[in-house]
Amino acid sequence: MSAQKSRTIRVDTLARVEGEGALYIKMAGERVTDVKLKIFEPPRLFEAFLRGRHFSEAPDITARICGICPVAYQMSAVHAIERALGVRIDPAVRLLRRLFYCGEWIESHVLHVYMLHAPDFLGFQDVIAMAKDHRSVVERALRLKKIGNRIVSLLGGREIHPISAAVGGFYKVPTKYQLRELVEDLQWALEASVATARWTATLEFPDFEQDYEFVALRHPDEYPFNEGRLVSNRGLDIDAAEYEDHFVEQQVKHSNALHSVVRGRGSYLVGPMARFNLNFDKLPEAAQRVAREVNLTIPVRNPFRSIIVRAIELVFACAEALRIIQEYEPPAVPRVEVPNRAGVGQAITEAPRGILYHRYALDEKGLIVTAKIVPPTSQNQKRIEDDLREYAPRLVAWPLDEATWKCEQAIRNYDPCISCATHFLRLRVERAQPDGA
């Protein structure tokens, strides 16, 4: 034992992930003996809160789970309930929902690429320090993000916790003129996204590849947002209704989270890298061209390179938003009337950080009997621990503080989201004990 140097990597409060998390890695020599990642607060409270509520309340209630991806929660909720009730939506509503998602992907990917992940690669403590040397880059990020905000506010009725999306459609839809007003900004955003992809490709990446099971939606005609079958590179090909037959959630002691695994196989990866690897052929030409230009070839197996993949998805989201605006004719009926009826429905949509599963059982009055929500971060959590188990031994030669930082960066590859529902100003005043940090 004494011959083997033992060391512990410990981070009590993980910075730059959505919410707060904690990390604990124990090593003996080059052997990792324990990895515990505590990053997710499961939405169990919300599932309980939904019981007994009318289905029409579900989109608003679930949108409050996450301040960064409220659109994803609304979309999975409305699609699951529409499936439970056999509702068909207007094709124009379908387009608007895709546009809504474009806005959220732009906001979320810009935040993560520039503000949370890039400082790691460039060796800055955070984006505040980075802004001093890379002011124009940060200004570009803020302007890009604002365009995502505009789309989400226009379709959602307001910026955060949007309220206009409803089962059956939207309470209020934009006019053609309102959408056209976004075109100029989006054209700029498309160019800025291409610049983003080129910029991320100049970063330095550790040589680290893993053999992942990638899981994402796949649609016959389009890069996935709201629809498609759930597929993987290991032969999975199922409907959302079969999700719980193939994926199981395991309780783990060290975290509030439930770890999801593919039944009979183990951890899997959801999010930009999975979508990109499984749907490259569905990306618009503009996005494919940039990916080829920056030598991003499928399958991408280095999770650190997910920052480039996010930038490619940013190019896609801007191009797709422009396409939708060109095609848009307002729906004849913004929202179809939805009858109260008993039923069970499941849906999966692609939140910025990966697939989000919802299931609702409704009674004959349209009240929610049970709700189940499986967010992307709980699906990636086991995979993140598996990455760390492989990655940490490579850091033996590094000083502890740098090794710790690199582990945090490896976690940020997944853009994990905890519950992100509080955002108060938290100050650590000098006299406070810094928790052994």
Added chain:
Amino acid sequence: MLIIGCGNRERGDDGAGILVAEQLQGLGIEARIHAGDPLALIEFWSGIEKVILIDTVTTGAPAGTVHRWEADQLPPAAVGSSASTHGLDVAQAIELARGLHRLPGQLRIYGIEGKRFRLGEDISPSVRRAVEQVVDQIAAETPVPDRQRALI
């Protein structure tokens, strides 16, 4: 002048800033509610000379304590705090704006000390009293023309 109340009303004391903004609106004073990404604040105050921001804080003081800081007097420990729940928190958004030379000419921050932040929790009685106190202070320092304009 722009008054912005920040927070999340689903999370107990985190709703204090929003309550202040709502009560100011009730008095005919224009105030904006911001429940989301602090980075958006940089856009909100773009081109505005004077901004008052109200948010919940945790500094270790008793719940309901009211702090008042000018942007250049924010305790240094506010910056670089490792906690981060929306990617960047309000203090970090202020520091980022400073780095980009995009702070308003005058930025005053009212920080209300909170202690309960669980989902669905009620706001603490002491924080509720602090909300009233901050509303009175801001109303007292808001020039009359601003109030009348808001009423029209």
